[in-house]
Amino acid sequence: MNQLWVTLRPHLPFMLDGFLLTVFACTLAIIGAVLIGALMASLRTSGNRIVRGVAFAYSDVFRNTPFIVQLFFFFYGLPEIGIYIGAFETGVIALSIIGGAFVSDVIRSGILAVDQGVIEAAKVSGLSRWTIFTKIVLPIALRTSVRPMGSVLINMVLTSSILSTITINELTGTAKIVASTTFKPFEVYLVLLVLYASLTYALSLLINTVHRRLNRAMDTGGAA
Amino acid sequence: MIVIENVEKRFGETTVLKRINLTIEPGEVVTILGSSGSGKSTLIRCINGLEALSGGRITVDGNDVSTKAGLATARRRSATVFQLFNLYPHMTALENITLAPINVLKKPRAEAEARARELLKLVGLADLATAYPQRLSGGQRQRVGICRALAMDPRYLLLDEVTSALDPEMTGEVLDILAELARGGTTMLFVTHEVEFARRISSRIVFLEQGELIVDMPTERFFAEDGGFAVPRIRQFLTKMKKD
Amino acid sequence: MRYADFTPYDLVLLAQGLGVTVGLFTLTTLVGLLIAALFTLVDYYRVPVLRQVIVTVSEALKNSPVLVQLFLVFFGLPAFFHINMTPFVAASLTISLNTAAFAFVIFRSGIDAVEAEQVAAAKVYGHSRWQILRFVLLPQAAAFSIGPLVGLLVNQLQVTSLISVIGVFDLTKIGNILNLRTLEPFIVWTVVGLLYYALAKLLASVGARIEKRLRRSVVWEGI
Numbered sequence: 001m002n003q004l005w006v007t008l009r010p011h012l013p014f015m016l017d018g019f020l021l022t023v024f025a026c027t028l029a030i031i032g033a034v035l036i037g038a039l040m041a042s043l044r045t046s047g048n049r050i051v052r053g054v055a056f057a058y059s060d061v062f063r064n065t066p067f068i069v070q071l072f073f074f075f076y077g078l079p080e081i082g083i084y085i086g087a088f089e090t091g092v093i094a095l096s097i098i099g100g101a102f103v104s105d106v107i108r109s110g111i112l113a114v115d116q117g118v119i120e121a122a123k124v125s126g127l128s129r130w131t132i133f134t135k136i137v138l139p140i141a142l143r144t145s146v147r148p149m150g151s152v153l154i155n156m157v158l159t160s161s162i163l164s165t166i167t168i169n170e171l172t173g174t175a176k177i178v179a180s181t182t183f184k185p186f187e188v189y190l191v192l193l194v195l196y197a198s199l200t201y202a203l204s205l206l207i208n209t210v211h212r213r214l215n216r217a218m219d220t221g222g223a224a
Numbered sequence: 225m226i227v228i229e230n231v232e233k234r235f236g237e238t239t240v241l242k243r244i245n246l247t248i249e250p251g252e253v254v255t256i257l258g259s260s261g262s263g264k265s266t267l268i269r270c271i272n273g274l275e276a277l278s279g280g281r282i283t284v285d286g287n288d289v290s291t292k293a294g295l296a297t298a299r300r301r302s303a304t305v306f307q308l309f310n311l312y313p314h315m316t317a318l319e320n321i322t323l324a325p326i327n328v329l330k331k332p333r334a335e336a337e338a339r340a341r342e343l344l345k346l347v348g349l350a351d352l353a354t355a356y357p358q359r360l361s362g363g364q365r366q367r368v369g370i371c372r373a374l375a376m377d378p379r380y381l382l383l384d385e386v387t388s389a390l391d392p393e394m395t396g397e398v399l400d401i402l403a404e405l406a407r408g409g410t411t412m413l414f415v416t417h418e419v420e421f422a423r424r425i426s427s428r429i430v431f432l433e434q435g436e437l438i439v440d441m442p443t444e445r446f447f448a449e450d451g452g453f454a455v456p457r458i459r460q461f462l463t464k465m466k467k468d
Numbered sequence: 469m470r471y472a473d474f475t476p477y478d479l480v481l482l483a484q485g486l487g488v489t490v491g492l493f494t495l496t497t498l499v500g501l502l503i504a505a506l507f508t509l510v511d512y513y514r515v516p517v518l519r520q521v522i523v524t525v526s527e528a529l530k531n532s533p534v535l536v537q538l539f540l541v542f543f544g545l546p547a548f549f550h551i552n553m554t555p556f557v558a559a560s561l562t563i564s565l566n567t568a569a570f571a572f573v574i575f576r577s578g579i580d581a582v583e584a585e586q587v588a589a590a591k592v593y594g595h596s597r598w599q600i601l602r603f604v605l606l607p608q609a610a611a612f613s614i615g616p617l618v619g620l621l622v623n624q625l626q627v628t629s630l631i632s633v634i635g636v637f638d639l640t641k642i643g644n645i646l647n648l649r650t651l652e653p654f655i656v657w658t659v660v661g662l663l664y665y666a667l668a669k670l671l672a673s674v675g676a677r678i679e680k681r682l683r684r685s686v687v688w689e690g691i
């Protein structure tokens with residue numbers, strides 16, 4: 001055990017960098033995913049069939065193909081059409097896009113689950129469609145969606161490890177380097193696994209807290 | 225004045241409302257009676273625009289609810305109280321009540337809140353302004369529902385079985401408030417199964433039977449032996465109600 | 469003229485990759501579900517120690533990236549235990565266990581979803597714990613589980629793409645090869661993506677059909 005510590009210690013600052021890059025990439029991607037997801041979810045309620053169809057296809061396609069294929073599509077494809085952005089930017093964009101597909105589904109089911117009676121009450125009081133959406137439907141949907149949204153975000157964190165395949169030295173990328181320089185792949189990857197598990201565990205604690213906070217006062221189960 | 229002319233409502237093949245004609249003058253309290261499935265709720269939902277008409281016309285102070293502008297005005301003149309309260313679960317009682325006055329009537333927040341507190345006091349809930357619906361009993365929720373409707377200063381109050389989800393004690397709380405409003409001259413269109421209460425507060429009673437409005441009488445006539453009681457279907461209905 | 473154009477032989481390559489992906493997916497699904505069933509039995513009979521180990525392992529597998537699990541098995545195990553490990557074995561082992569971890573949770577909640585009264589009733593009639601599992605819990609749990617299970621497998625199908633990273637010649641790896649040779653990333657990855665998409669849809673529709681049949685035999689639909 002002590003031997004392991006001695007071997008690994010010099011590499012910890014490097015891995016900490018990787019960890020921070022993971023956190024940074026995930027933070028950006030989560031923001032992107034929520035924005036894209038919210039947009040796509042609202043497009044799916046559009047009156048226009050084509051707009052609805054496109055929004056549905058977006059979530060269907062990105063949910064039913066592997067992330068690594070999507071990532072390579074962007075990583076190798078974008079330069080072909082003259083878009084030269086770094087690997088990190090590409091990775092964050094790809095992660096936002098797949099996250100957006102899942103977030104859009106979560107928001108959509110949250111919206112569909114809002115009690116129709118509550119919406120009717122808002123309608124007959126003369127509130128505009130926009131006000132009903134922003135002040136009633138969305139806030140209620142957000143509260144009921146905390147948990148499913150949480151699993152999407154946790155999945156995004158786990159998925160972010162795949163960014164290491166396009167030369168991004170996030171947590172998994174740095175671990176790969178440390179594993180090969182120390183010749184201790186078993187120990188390094190085991191530690192890495194535990195690190196990810198702790199990270200997602202911490203996230204799930206946070207999600208539970210948010211869920212409780214937001215829903216403390218509210219019964220989203222129904223009218224009575 | 226709410227004018228309902230030759231209103232028809234169909235859901236697919238089934239006709240739920242058949243050529244309904246009814247006029248509600250300011251100051252009147254009109255009760256709609258009828259057995260389950262006779263179309264009472266549907267009629268209310270046609271007036272506040274939650275259902276589109278299949279035929280005929282409804283106007284609220286001359287505003288046709290089938291037109292966009294007409295419906296918008298009609299919805300400002302009327303307010304609805306629901307059977308299952310339909311309070312906004314993520315807002316406090318006060319927020320429930322002030323949402324529409326602030327956003328629709330464009331009242332300043334302070335003014336809307338002052339009025340909301342006044343109303344809450346009126347229904348005996350002054351202490352619960354910051355409580356969320358989940359914390360309230362059914363009767364308290366419905367009283368908030370009534371405040372939410374009254375905060376719009378409506379000329380017409382539409383009430384659909386507002387006590388049928390409540391136990392007898394809570395029903396009493398709510399009915400007392402409605403009786404008070406009726407005495408104060410609020411115009412109401414009232415769907416209920418509380419026949420005795422309807423008799424006490426309404427000026428007129430209409431009876432719906434399988435989508436048709438078969439009787440429209442002043443309350444006294446309705447309950448008279450040679451009036452409503454003379455109609456076999458109504459006699460049957462009233463006798464059954466008494467037994468329950 | 470590009471670096472190297474597509475050739476008809478590329479179709480053969482793609483077909484091979486598809487075969488490896490489907491084969492490995494089928495294998496790991498069968499093994500994974502079997503392991504999950506064993507896990508569920510251990511949990512059901514409340515086997516001491518083993519039960520805690522299983523729960524811990526499955527939590528770790530569910531809450532860490534599959535890529536890291538693959539690295540641990542493919543690079544870590546041989547180095548630490550001085551054993552041989554081919555990419556295919558490492559991939560099969562990892563994906564099987566990963567599928568097992570998720571399926572275990574689905575099975576367990578399927579069993580939990582059967583009302584306690586039914587179990588109590590069965591106990592009153594003197595049925596053994598095994599009989600209760602076999603005749604009361606399993607048929608219903610299967611019906612409850614099949615929907616989530618199909619969702620899981622559609623997801624696991626996509627997870628198999630990660631085995632390309634440790635050198636298994638699956639569909640994604642073939643995509644990599646073609647991509648590097650032809651320098652036509654849009655065409656290559658669109659074709660590869662579409663193949664995965666078609667597989668996922670096929671899987672989902674077969675799953676939906678099975679679910680329908682299972683539910684019909686369990687849920688009493690009235691006369």
Ligand SMILES: Nc1ncnc2c1ncn2[C@@H]1O[C@H](COP(=O)(O)OP(=O)(O)OP(=O)(O)O)[C@@H](O)[C@H]1O
Nearest residue numbers: 235238240258259260261262263264265266267385
């Ligand atoms: N959205 C709908 N689609 C199809 N049928 C409907 C719909 N809404 C109501 N109906 C039918 O219309 C008829 C009248 O319903 P309504 O709710 O107006 O009755 P009601 O008089 O309010 O009954 P209750 O006393 O039970 O509340 C019923 O037969 C009902 O099944």
Ligand SMILES: [Mg+2]
Nearest residue numbers: 264265266385
């Ligand atoms: Mg009704």
